[in-house]
Amino acid sequence: MKDIDKYAYMSALRPLDPTQKVLLTFLLLITCLCSSSIVMFCFVIGLMGWITIYKGHIVMSLYLKLMTIPLTFLLLSILTLLFEFSSDASVYLVSLPIGNFYVGITSSSLQTVCILFFKVFASVSCLYFLCLSTPMTDILRVFEKFKCPTFLIEMMSLIYRFIFVLIDTAFTMHTAQASRLGYKSFRLGIKSLGMLLSTILIRTLKINNNLYTALECRGYAGSLKVLNEDAYKRINYFYFVILEAILLGLIALENFLLGR
Template identity: 40%
Template sequence: MFKIDQYAYANKLLSVHPGEKFAFALITMAVGLIFDTINTSMIIIIMMSGATIILAGVRWRLYVKLLSLPLGFLIAGVAAIAVSFSYHDVDVVSGFTVGRFLVGVQPGDLYLALRLFFKALGAVSCLYFLALTTPMTDIIIILRKLKAPPLFVELMSLIYRFIFVLLETAGRIHLSQASRCGYFSFASTYRSLGALLSNLFIRTYWRSRISFTALLSRGYTGSINVLEPRYSVSYKNILAIAAVEALLIVLGLHGRGII
């Protein structure tokens, strides 16, 4: 089981209604995407990180490690926006010339890149809050109650379950190869990795067929129904979420100069 799933099933906010956590994460992410100012995005990052670490009890080392995973993609993406090429001399924060080209970072492009970086990181922090505090089964139940497309929900459920089948199969193959010194040298590692990847698809496909046959034998008709845990709705939490979102909207409007 992933660390994310371990915390999803064993965190301090597990007893909170999943609809409240779902609404809090998605509304906050929507506010951050609409009012994409740096101040609003930074407040969202701090708020969602604090809720995940302090309220849910997630270890901060794990959270920082998870948050650092998308940094490489974000930095590469915003670098392409921040760095520009020009024939003419323009105001740049830092740059150099290559022949007739001026390669540098203009103030407007730098601000746009930073705004995009913090906006994306704020959205990631919202998704991490939902993933680390809410089990996948509860998320699927909420999606069904929201009348999400049944095909989308069913594919989401099946893909989630087969991720663990894939990892378990890969782990068994790797253990078998390692016990036979399959990763002793670079050449053997290369051969073993190729054999693992080629056999992984075949074995996973075989196990998926067995699982599908088992579902059909139990009356599967295109929908996997699970027992729904009973949660109590907290009006105190709803009021707190509404107050936080209203404050974020006010800060976003103020950052845009509307109020």
Template identity: 40%
Template sequence: MFSIDKLAYISQLRKVNPTEKFIFAIFTMFICIALNNTIVSITVLLLMSAITVFKGEIPFGTYIKLMSLPLAFLIVGIITIAINMVHSSDNLIFGFSILNIRLGCTTESLETATRLFFKSLASVSCLYFLTLSTPVFEVLSVLKKLRVPKLFIELMGLIYRFIFVLLDTVNMIYISQNSRLGYSTLKLSYNSLAKLISSLFISSYKRSQDIYTAMESRCYDGDINLLEESYPSSSKRILLIIITEITLVLIAYGEYVVQLRL
């Protein structure tokens, strides 16, 4: 089982109603994206991280490692936004020329990059809150209750299952190659990697067919039925969700009023 799935099962938020967790995470993420406010984004990031780590009791080091995964993509993205072509020195923080092209970082571009950085991290923290507290098949059950098309839900479930088939196949082939010194030199590594990729498709396809045959032997008719647990709904949690969303909107509105007065 993948480590994120393990964390979802051991989370102290595991028994909380998945519909409430789903609505809280998705609504908070949408509000964060729509408001496009740095203070709101930082608030969401801290709030979701605190709930996931302290309330869900997810190890802090593990959470930091997971949050650092998208940083490489974010850093590349914000650099390209912060540094772009400039035509004047107004509000220019620093600049340089490459092949007669003037590049630089202005106050506006830096603010935009900072806003995007925190908004992206806050959105990731919302998704991690849901992922690290709710097993994926409970998320699929919530989508089913929300009348999401059945085909979409079944595709998500099957793709999720086959990800593990793919990872297991890669692991077995790699161990077999490595035990025969297939990665002892750079040349052998490239050769082994090419063979791994070519055989991966064939092996994965065969295993997927075997899994499908096993599902049909268990009367699979195109509908994946799961045993769903019954979780009690809490009016207190629903009230807290509403208060949180309203507070985020009020924070953004308050900052907007302050900027108008300045």
């Protein structure tokens, strides 16, 4: 998570208007969620990857590593959709008899799994484009521009920054335990992990109270005032229209070729 935040500030795409980046992300995301075109999904994955890596100067190994994170959750979802139960073996492409029933893979389940797989990765690539090119402060500023409740924006800002404090605390405590052979064996590892989690909870509450006290001492009244950077580079919205037209064209072309 630290790498995402660090590369968002270092990205060559950061000077672009965050409002336009958020709009582009949600435009592509909604198009992917409302479509079932594998060709369009592959185009979005390639386009977002190319923009994020080559235009944003993001390390390719980091991007590929991030893309593999949702793979575990995706595989669990795929397995539940891929296999079906029926008493008729003729409906399966591949089947295995279990008593009076058959479990196997049908053409419809295989098609559903393929669409789900590419749809998820296309959606994730859109979100990574936004996360790796736009710091959280800029995203929250966009929410503020769209009249999102101030209380919700402040809560998101404080929680986001507090996550890094929590990560640093957990990493420091884990290093201290490991240096004292706290994870030498499985039994000691379980005990050390329990102590780590309980201590993190206590320290988290303490740090939270100290943070709130510090904010009140500095006149916090429910809103954090920060300097805004208005000198953003803007993209012509005509390119957004062209991109959306290309996506809709790919969807129409695939439907035409498949006779839908």
